[in-house]
Amino acid sequence: MANISPRMWTYTPANSPVSLPHESVFFCPEEVIPLQFPELHPEMTLSGADLQAYCGQFTSSTESVDSLLALHDAPGMDVRRPFLLLGELANPYRLLDLKVGPLPIFTVRISGLCRTYADALDGREVIPGVHHITLARLKGWWENTHLAMATVPQMKAMVEWLDQGRRGTWRPVKPAEGALHFEPLQLSPPSQELIVWDGESESITGEAPGTNGSEILLSNVMVPVHSNFGCYDNRGRLVRCAHTGQREFHESLFRRGSSMKWSDVLDVV
Numbered sequence: 001m002a003n004i005s006p007r008m009w010t011y012t013p014a015n016s017p018v019s020l021p022h023e024s025v026f027f028c029p030e031e032v033i034p035l036q037f038p039e040l041h042p043e044m045t046l047s048g049a050d051l052q053a054y055c056g057q058f059t060s061s062t063e064s065v066d067s068l069l070a071l072h073d074a075p076g077m078d079v080r081r082p083f084l085l086l087g088e089l090a091n092p093y094r095l096l097d098l099k100v101g102p103l104p105i106f107t108v109r110i111s112g113l114c115r116t117y118a119d120a121l122d123g124r125e126v127i128p129g130v131h132h133i134t135l136a137r138l139k140g141w142w143e144n145t146h147l148a149m150a151t152v153p154q155m156k157a158m159v160e161w162l163d164q165g166r167r168g169t170w171r172p173v174k175p176a177e178g179a180l181h182f183e184p185l186q187l188s189p190p191s192q193e194l195i196v197w198d199g200e201s202e203s204i205t206g207e208a209p210g211t212n213g214s215e216i217l218l219s220n221v222m223v224p225v226h227s228n229f230g231c232y233d234n235r236g237r238l239v240r241c242a243h244t245g246q247r248e249f250h251e252s253l254f255r256r257g258s259s260m261k262w263s264d265v266l267d268v269v
Helices: 048-056 065-071 092-098 152-163 246-252
Strands: 025-027 032-034 081-085 103-117 133-150 170-173 179-182 195-197 202-204 223-226 231-233 258-260
Touching (some): 048 065, 081 103, 103 231
Antiparallel strands (some): 170 223, 231 258
């Protein structure tokens, strides 16, 4: 991918969360810069200063992330913390609207957790509206998503935007379950045929692919979850974003069931 303006990024709110980056990028208001992985260390677990140092080593064609932050007069990696982006917040077009400033974003893999639709509707820009993405446990699951290294003000700005002026509808939490790894590849998530339903919970059969990058200590990572109603309850089952697009979800499932409380679908620190 070549450097492009955030305003040139494909953006269709009604189809969120599609059109997200397929590779790690450095977002800034002027352009979106592709990033390359440094040396991979699958045996390592990163957190704190070690995670900050590793993220700073990602490079564009000419500069490291540390250098890019300095060139754009942005806060350094030493004041940035890991913030999991599950959907629209990883879209450069949206980030430009939010005026969050320079933000390095990395491709990662979540395991034992899945992206699912919040049981709510954001009707600010389009009709009928956008369904944002939240997090839920799912034994054996894996899929790609994005991790930002963000400052505290950037995190607050993103959560406040999700809240739509109603403070507390989204809550930043630290997951106490699942796993998170850097992932340079676009992994195919488990197919519908691999999902087993025992009448109470779902799980994935078969062996998960091996990890390719370092583990990130998930209990130190912030992620916004929908705390009013949690996620949509499809007769006790989850509606995974990987299998069901937003338009299909809204037209075929939304408001035809109930909701799961966020505290019932995710354990937090």
